[in-house]
Amino acid sequence: MTATPELSYVRILPEIILSICGIVVMFVEPLLPQRGSHKSLGVFSFVGTLAALIASLYQTNYPGWGWFNMIRVDEFSVFFHVLICAISAVVILASFEYLETQEIRGGEYYALILFGTVGMVLMSSAVELVLIFIALEISSIATYVLAGYRRRAATSAESSIKYFLLGSFATAFFLYGVALMFGATGSTSIYTISSALQSGQVTLGASSVPVSYSLAYVAVALMFVGLGFKVASAPFHIWTPDVYEGAPAPVVALMSTGPKAAAFAVMLRILFGAGIDTSKAWFWLVWISAALSMTLGNLGALLQSNVKRMLAYSSIAHAGYLLVAFAAVIAPNARDTGISAAIFYAAAYAAMNVGAFAVVSHFARHGERYVNFEDYAGLGKRSPILAATLSIFLLSLLGLPATGGFFAKFYVFNAAIKSDLIWLTVIGLINSAIASYYYLRLIVVMYMYEPQPGEEKLQLRAAPGLTAALVITAIITIWLGVRPAGVLDYATRGASRLLPSFQQSSNLSR
Amino acid sequence: MLHTILFLIFAGICVAGALNFLLQRHPVNSALSLIVVMGSLALLFLLLGAEFVAAVQIIVYAGAVMVLFVFVIMLLNAGEEERTRGSRVALFLGVPGLIALFGLLCWTLSASRFQLGQVQIGGYYVPTQELGIALFREFLLPFEITSVLVLIAIMGAVVLARKERP
Structure with missing residues (x-):
């Protein structure tokens, strides 16, 4: 099963490329002049993430295991690798202009994004809980620091420290879950856990003892707490609005999509890859969390006057929609549909949310002064193209047809109905209706309100990097809404790869 | 038998140190009680036969990390912490939640003790x-x-x- 050394390196090739680029950025930064936003390093980092993306595509030719079965390269991992590398690349593009207007030094900023990406991509290909934990920590610590990057703003420091304290607390839960899982099954490798849970026997040397299922369920619940925090699903969502409000807008674009996608990938691996899928113990956990996230997220978003906070609550709500797909996997005939719907949703949400936050980051100006709803008044007249782009992202977040958000929601609710989760579907649809209020409100403010006095002539010209970022995200958002088949096919293939033990695992529930 | 007695002694010291760590108001006192926690944890590891982990625990945590902690406290000249009243939500939701979690863990561990197999403290040596x-x-x-x-x-x-x- 263990690959030859060369192949082992191919299986972590994107991670190697990203790490080397990060180290180069670190070493070159002191040689550059002290002032300025170090755009050259940004361009280099962008090229690095693109190279990692290409390396991930190259990995499709070499699926398999590596590093003593710690790494598994398959369609599932490649999908998330490409997604996360693309998110980082677009965020780096969107950061050029932001760092300049906010007068932030770029060097370590780009290095942190690159290293954080190493952690995120590793989370999606790791199949061993210790490795997953270390990757999770890498991505978390990178985002804790990036959240505090607006050094002159007190809210940014607040955001960083809040995220750090609560995040460490949540990670402790995850680690405790890993320890209990090791206690229950005698292994930290997801596929060994899977076979132990299926056979009900743990082999310890010559003897074997029965698996303690209650211990395994508690372990899954604790890991769910840790991961639920990372994806900002209720009831572990309290930190989200404050952190998103204070953190720099491009960083929010990254941390509301990248670590989230990676954490969802880990959740999929643990819940379904480990063969815990057919047991009903976690089902209500996911059900309640999904319903709470959708409801609390959307109701919270109604009350916001700050666009970043509004998008933060919307991000909680979207985590809820995604968890609906998780809950749908309970029914045997909706398994592949549910998992592929979740994977597709992660991709569609990433495209539209990164785009929305890119516009917010551009519009915030120096010191992030313009982030309230009334600041967006008359944007449709002042810069029609920017307003139109933001409208596309908002409509997609709302789930309007011909955008990626529509098909994402459609597949999720389709899977939910297939597995007879009528109530969860009803809650989700009611929430989508509520959500239309605050998304449309921002569009109405942009197009129907007069600009505030003195701001009619505010120069709003997007720099080339940001324009490229917006064009890319807008095209992907619309493309996913018009031709979702290709991406969905790939997601379905990834879903089937996730479950090598699918057929036998149905006799697990007891 | 001796192992069990030693375990109870050091586990007790560990928990007492952790509680003291939380309740002390001066950072230096907290740091010192953290050393107690680290030291007794090291002894617990030693009882489990993990000599290397025990040594690392003493050298890295009780030695290096705690010295850094105390240095930072000295350099920052951190005074006594101010008490805040704490939020009511934390009291009404957090404390019952904590008790529920603790109870659940205790129940699960004790319920599955027969399935987990029997191991003596000190029976393993790595x-x-x-x-x-x-x-x-x-x-x-x-x-x-x-x-x-x-x-x-x-x-x-x-x-x-x-x-x-x-």
Whole structure:
């Protein structure tokens, strides 16, 4: 099963490329002049993430295991690798202009994004809980620091420290879950856990003892707490609005999509890859969390006057929609549909949310002064193209047809109905209706309100990097809404790869 | 039998130290009671036959990390912490939640004690050599990736502590 050394390196090739680029950025930064936003390093980092993306595509030719079965390269991992590398690349593009207007030094900023990406991509290909934990920590610590990057703003420091304290607390839960899982099954490798849970026997040397299922369920619940925090699903969502409000807008674009996608990938691996899928113990956990996230997220978003906070609550709500797909996997005939719907949703949400936050980051100006709803008044007249782009992202977040958000929601609710989760579907649809209020409100403010006095002539010209970022995200958002088949096919293939033990695992529930 | 008595003594000291750590108001007192926690944890590891982990616990945590803690407290000249009243939500939701979690864990562990097999404290002995082999074979990748984690933590500390130029 263990690959030859060369192949082992191919299986972590994107991670190697990203790490080397990060180290180069670190070493070159002191040689550059002290002032300025170090755009050259940004361009280099962008090229690095693109190279990692290409390396991930190259990995499709070499699926398999590596590093003593710690790494598994398959369609599932490649999908998330490409997604996360693309998110980082677009965020780096969107950061050029932001760092300049906010007068932030770029060097370590780009290095942190690159290293954080190493952690995120590793989370999606790791199949061993210790490795997953270390990757999770890498991505978390990178985002804790990036959240505090607006050094002159007190809210940014607040955001960083809040995220750090609560995040460490949540990670402790995850680690405790890993320890209990090791206690229950005698292994930290997801596929060994899977076979132990299926056979009900743990082999310890010559003897074997029965698996303690209650211990395994508690372990899954604790890991769910840790991961639920990372994806900002209720009831572990309290930190989200404050952190998103204070953190720099491009960083929010990254941390509301990248670590989230990676954490969802880990959740999929643990819940379904480990063969815990057919047991009903976690089902209500996911059900309640999904319903709470959708409801609390959307109701919270109604009350916001700050666009970043509004998008933060919307991000909680979207985590809820995604968890609906998780809950749908309970029914045997909706398994592949549910998992592929979740994977597709992660991709569609990433495209539209990164785009929305890119516009917010551009519009915030120096010191992030313009982030309230009334600041967006008359944007449709002042810069029609920017307003139109933001409208596309908002409509997609709302789930309007011909955008990626529509098909994402459609597949999720389709899977939910297939597995007879009528109530969860009803809650989700009611929430989508509520959500239309605050998304449309921002569009109405942009197009129907007069600009505030003195701001009619505010120069709003997007720099080339940001324009490229917006064009890319807008095209992907619309493309996913018009031709979702290709991406969905790939997601379905990834879903089937996730479950090598699918057929036998149905006799697990007891 | 001796093992059990030793376990109870050091587990008790460990929990008492942890509680004292939380209740003390002066940071230096908290740091010192953390040393007690680290030391008694090391002894618990030793009772389990993990001599290497015990030694690392003493050298790294009780030694290096705590010295750094005390230095930082001295350099910052941190005074007594101010008491806040605490939020009511935390009291009404947090405390019952904590008790429920603790109860659930206790119940699960005691309910599954027959399935988990019987092991005597001190029955296992893991020599450092085996640990080294595992670390540099099966766990080579996590071991190497940890260097990225350490690097990013150092860089983060530098970034956040650096003086911002006007």
